[in-house]
Amino acid sequence: NAGVTQTPKFQVLKTGQSMTLQCAQDMNHNSMYWYRQDPGMGLRLIYYSASEGTTDKGEVPNGYNVSRLNKREFSLRLESAAPSQTSVYFCASSEDQGRRTDTQYFGPGTRLTVL
Amino acid sequence: GDSVTQMEGPVTLSEEAFLTINCTYTATGYPSLFWYVQYPGEGLQLLLKATKADDKGSNKGFEATYRKETTSFHLEKGSVQVSDSAVYFCALSASTYSGNTPLVFGKGTRLSVIA
Numbered sequence: 001n002a003g004v005t006q007t008p009k010f011q012v013l014k015t016g017q018s019m020t021l022q023c024a025q026d027m028n029h030n031s032m033y034w035y036r037q038d039p040g041m042g043l044r045l046i047y048y049s050a051s052e053g054t055t056d057k058g059e060v061p062n063g064y065n066v067s068r069l070n071k072r073e074f075s076l077r078l079e080s081a082a083p084s085q086t087s088v089y090f091c092a093s094s095e096d097q098g099r100r101t102d103t104q105y106f107g108p109g110t111r112l113t114v115l
Numbered sequence: 116g117d118s119v120t121q122m123e124g125p126v127t128l129s130e131e132a133f134l135t136i137n138c139t140y141t142a143t144g145y146p147s148l149f150w151y152v153q154y155p156g157e158g159l160q161l162l163l164k165a166t167k168a169d170d171k172g173s174n175k176g177f178e179a180t181y182r183k184e185t186t187s188f189h190l191e192k193g194s195v196q197v198s199d200s201a202v203y204f205c206a207l208s209a210s211t212y213s214g215n216t217p218l219v220f221g222k223g224t225r226l227s228v229i230a
Contacts (some may be wrong), residue, residue, distance in 0.1 A: 004158070033217065040222055041222060042119075042204060042220040042221055042222040042223055043159070043204070043218075043220040044220075045217050045218075048217055058217060090158055090159065092159075100146065100147045100166075100208040100209060101147045101164075101166045101208070102208075103149075103161045103164065104161075104218060105160075105161075106151075106158035106159040106160065107158050108156075108157060108158045109157075109158050
């Protein structure tokens with residue numbers, strides 16, 4: 001049981017390049033999330049998916065797109081990377097979309113640098 | 116909107132010292148409250164949680180009590196160890212727009228414990 005896995009672990013891009021961050025979970029969870037972590041800012045929600053086939057914007061969605069490929073996988077795409085997107089990106093999952101008591105389980109993160 | 120405020124760090128303590136990290140929140144309705152911990156180079160993991168007023172969450176010697184009257188969820192540990200060095204995040208889950216329960220995080224408090 002690997003939990004939440006993310007690839008790649010590290011990535012360096014040039015301004016304007018595109019890339020996709022991959023996330024998968026093996027806990028049969030319904031809900032999945034993408035966060036970014038910046039120094040002094042805590043974690044901020046980019047997008048989330050309450051269930052397979054649905055996605056919604058979070059606090060900071062601009063410049064990103066997501067795809068919930070199936071129940072296990074939730075990808076985050078940067079179409080045209082900008083230096084302001086330099087950050088550490090975390091994927092998370094939780095069991096049930098409707099329960100505020102649910103624990104979220106986090107992946108190890110992707111450290112992205114945009115030059 | 117919902118928000119979490121936690122004490123700014125970094126906090127540096129000697130081994131076996133008493134730890135308190137303050138956390139207060141603003142939320143509509145009845146939030147669940149969480150403490151997550153992030154060890155160096157890793158993703159976040161749940162440390163403890165409380166889902167209703169006066170509940171006490173506890174794990175690994177850490178405790179926090181959900182105080183509705185003071186809107187607080189302070190983290191405490193009686194005797195810290197070097198292995199407790201990490202970043203600690205207070206978070207809440209309350210809003211249920213679109214049927215989901217995204218977490219709102221504080222900015223994190225870095226704890227360093229020296230031998």
